[in-house]
Each structure stands twice: as structure tokens, then as C-alpha cells.
Amino acid sequence: MDIKEIQNLIKFVAKSGASEVKLEMEDVKITIRTGSERTETTIVQAAPMQGMPHMAAPMAAAPVAEQPAAVVESEDAKYITIKSPIIGTFYRKPSPDKPNFAEVGTEVSIGDTVCVIEAMKLFNEIESEISGKIVKVLVDDSSPVEFDQPLFLVDPS
Known part of the structure; x- marks a missing residue:
């Protein structure tokens, strides 16, 4: 699950009025709690497997590149x-x-x-x-x- 999907999920939960949502997949657990005026998000990723040497080192978070907004054509406006x-x-x-x-x-x-x-x-x-x-x-x-x-x-x- 990438950062954009997580952000969309947070927005969706905040607008839905739900007080708590838990999502568990095979390698990621996400809990989103909304309260009075704040939204709390906890993301837990599974530890890398020992048998995979390329995954043994902790991974640095790569900066998320902002994609340019789609330009609306004048006829579609x-x-x-x-x-x-x-x-x-x-x-x-x-x-x-x-x-x-x-x-x-x-x-x-x-x-x-x-x-x-x-x-x-x-x-x-x-x-x-x-x-x-x-x-x-x-x-x-x-x-x-x-x-x-x-x-x-x-x-x-």
C-alpha cells in the first residue's frame, strides 16, 4: 500500500464519520482513529524476513515526488x-x-x-x-x- 492510498483512506475515514477503522493485510496493519478535532493514524509494517538478504537492511523512506496536476483542456472546462x-x-x-x-x-x-x-x-x-x-x-x-x-x-x- 503506497502513501497516496493511505492518504486517500484517511480522507475517506475522516469524511465518513467513523470513529475507528482497522485494516490488516499480510505485511501492513493500519489503524485510523478519529476524535473530536484530530485524526490519529498508526501504521505498522511487518519486519523483513531473515531469509531475504536484500531486505535485511532498513529501508530509508524515499521522498514522494509530487506529480503535476492534470491540465484541464479548455473545451472540457x-x-x-x-x-x-x-x-x-x-x-x-x-x-x-x-x-x-x-x-x-x-x-x-x-x-x-x-x-x-x-x-x-x-x-x-x-x-x-x-x-x-x-x-x-x-x-x-x-x-x-x-x-x-x-x-x-x-x-x-
């Missing part, structure tokens, strides 16, 4: 973005044998389901918060998505 409210797997269809919720050119209204995001074996229907026409689908079907990741561009006119 007039569109409104539908973003992912959760971390999970993006699906354009309710099931493999059904048609896509929304295609390029589909007119959507407020409250229309535009996709499904699976998180922890739960399928969450994502509804449009705006009315307009879908101009671009920004994520491939069955792809992982992060919190606040753009999913669709909508022309509100």
Missing part, C-alpha cells in the same frame, strides 16, 4: 464532472448480461443511476447529482477507482 464518492471497483452495468447504465450521449437527470461501485462486497449505485448529457466516460469498466476520482463528464446545457 464547460463540463461538470461526476466523481466517485467512495473507493472501490467501477462497473458500468448492474450485471454482466444487462446494458450499461449510461453511455456517451445519454441524457441523465438528478438521481439517475450512472454506475455501480463495489466496495467490500457491497454494490453502491452512484446517482447523478446534475442533469445533462454524458459527454465522456473517464474510467474503464471493472477498474479500481479512488475517492473523488472523476468518472464522467456531463454537459449541463
Whole structure:
């Protein structure tokens, strides 16, 4: 799990209102506790295995390079973005044998389901918060998505 995923997880937990979240994977344990005005995060990584000489020395933390922000093209500036409210797997269809919720050119209204995001074996229907026409689908079907990741561009006119 990299630092960006951990930061997104912290943001998600802080916004969700949960008081404590524990995540344990094979080599990392993360506990996030939110309190009155502060968020406490504890990250524990497993000790390196003795049989692996290249991992025996402690690793120095490499500086995280900031990636330049994506430049929005001027023609896309007039569109409104539908973003992912959760971390999970993006699906354009309710099931493999059904048609896509929304295609390029589909007119959507407020409250229309535009996709499904699976998180922890739960399928969450994502509804449009705006009315307009879908101009671009920004994520491939069955792809992982992060919190606040753009999913669709909508022309509100």
C-alpha cells in the first residue's frame, strides 16, 4: 500500500464519520482513529524476513515526488464532472448480461443511476447529482477507482 492510498483512506475515514477503522493485510496493519478535532493514524509494517538478504537492511523512506496536476483542456472546462464518492471497483452495468447504465450521449437527470461501485462486497449505485448529457466516460469498466476520482463528464446545457 503506497502513501497516496493511505492518504486517500484517511480522507475517506475522516469524511465518513467513523470513529475507528482497522485494516490488516499480510505485511501492513493500519489503524485510523478519529476524535473530536484530530485524526490519529498508526501504521505498522511487518519486519523483513531473515531469509531475504536484500531486505535485511532498513529501508530509508524515499521522498514522494509530487506529480503535476492534470491540465484541464479548455473545451472540457464547460463540463461538470461526476466523481466517485467512495473507493472501490467501477462497473458500468448492474450485471454482466444487462446494458450499461449510461453511455456517451445519454441524457441523465438528478438521481439517475450512472454506475455501480463495489466496495467490500457491497454494490453502491452512484446517482447523478446534475442533469445533462454524458459527454465522456473517464474510467474503464471493472477498474479500481479512488475517492473523488472523476468518472464522467456531463454537459449541463
